[in-house]
Amino acid sequence: MTTFQPEPVPGQAPPPDSVHPRDSNAHSPTSVARLGDTIRGFVETWGSVWVEGEITSWNLRGGNVFGRMKDLTTDATISIRIWSSTRQRLPADLAVGDRVVACVKADYFTRTGDFSFAVSAMRHVGLGDQLERLERLRVQLRGEGLFDPSRKKPLPFLPHLIGLITGENSDAEKDVH
Template identity: 35%
Template sequence: MANSSSPEAPIPVGKVSALIGSWIDRLGEVWVEGQITQLSRRPGAGVVFLTLRDPERDVSLTVTCFRAVYERVADVVQEGSRILVHAKPEWYAARGTLSLRASEIRLVGLGELLAQLEHLKRRLAAEGLFAADRKRPLPFLPHCIGLVTGRGSAAERDVLENARRRWPAVRFEIRNVPVQGVSAVTQVTAAVRELDEHPEVDVIVVARGGGSVEDLLPFSDEGLIRAVAAARTPVVSAIGHEPDQPLLDFVADLRASTPTDAAKRVVPDVGEELARVHQLRDRARRHVFGRVEREQHGLASLRSRPVLAAPHRLVDGPESEVAALAERARRCLGHRLDAAESDLGHTLARVVALSPLATLERGYAVLQRADGHVVTDPAQLTAGEELHARVAEGGFGVTVKP
């Protein structure tokens, strides 16, 4: 460029920009380290813009990347984060600006470790290992608690002392294992599986004191997470302090903020339970007494009503009416019987007066032929015919003479 230009034959700005762009295009992708000072994510846009700064030299470069590249680390990247960018330099000829087109973003040091943990967390969550419907309720009063913790650790002491202070009769199956270092994952996982198969263990507590992210890495191991997810016994995670949150917290059936909190949440307080029993018993007694008192008041109210206070009053009035009606019925029946008796006497007298027996008693007789017909005309008779004569006191046979 210097040899082909002069004051009389200068190179136009556009050509210079194009020459710079052609030279930059020949550069391959490079790894760049810097600190994010500005982050722009426009909703719906497919490209994310970052400003990457070198704090020591106070130099900044614009970095662009597709949203898919940024989403891989979106959960752990923010303004102020130190990152590594695998990018290709690009020259924008129209404006004469240099930028980097990133194809991969990583966090520096601890940030990279957190990014890997975040990626593992999303993958396990997608498999459903952290789903709420997989979590099992803890037993109200476990008879035996499995405890996985470091030997002689403060976490072990906190769990044992607080649990026994709350419920002195509780028993423990303790597995002392390394809680950091190369063998921690293997031994913690084996202890969890052993306690899960123990027939008397009702709940398992994995406890450890606080520490750095690197110290707590064993409790984010995928093998341990899957072992806890496959366990049939409920598992409580009591790792570190309140801000610490390894992946074990997400798969466990219950997350306790500290080992002390785990003891309080696994074992009920005997004093509180006795107070609750007394409270419920007093409440039941008051309820029963109140119910009996209400029923007594109701019964007294019913008994005070006239129908129950003096029930004979309901009978006295109808009794006199029944007696009057019975007397009236008796009189009516007597009158009817007297009238019927009189009518019967008159009828009997008429019957007696009209009876043929009365005529026979005056000396008359009734002649009957053999077939029973009464003889009323002598012309009906023949000589020698046998007849029957009936008189008042009996009868006798007669013969017709010529």
């Protein structure tokens, strides 16, 4: 498909779609679409990469997963997405807190300017740091007898006071009111 490109008029800036991003300047800017297409073209040249990290977010929508993976030693994270066709081939028990190795390929969506990684394979390699700390705490508290049924008290039929810990003006606060 060919789009009409008018002839440049001397003294006027060329149309933004005709200016490559590396050649842009204040008087001859590139278009947002051309910049996005250039980024996407560059990202598409990258191959697949195997990464190890911890799943920190796992949102299932329409059979697809949209989530995040965190580096094991720093706060660096990446956005991941798993299409339903790929998800069928992965272990069914993947969840937040799992330490995983995943094969990912970068993708850039020009319409929204979003950058994420499509997962083509993923496997468990252990518990993530957050889940591991939680499991150690459970073992410690169980050892101290804090989960013993004899320590539990029945909830009152009609409580006299209910506390809510949430952010100010949050949706949770509005829901309770």
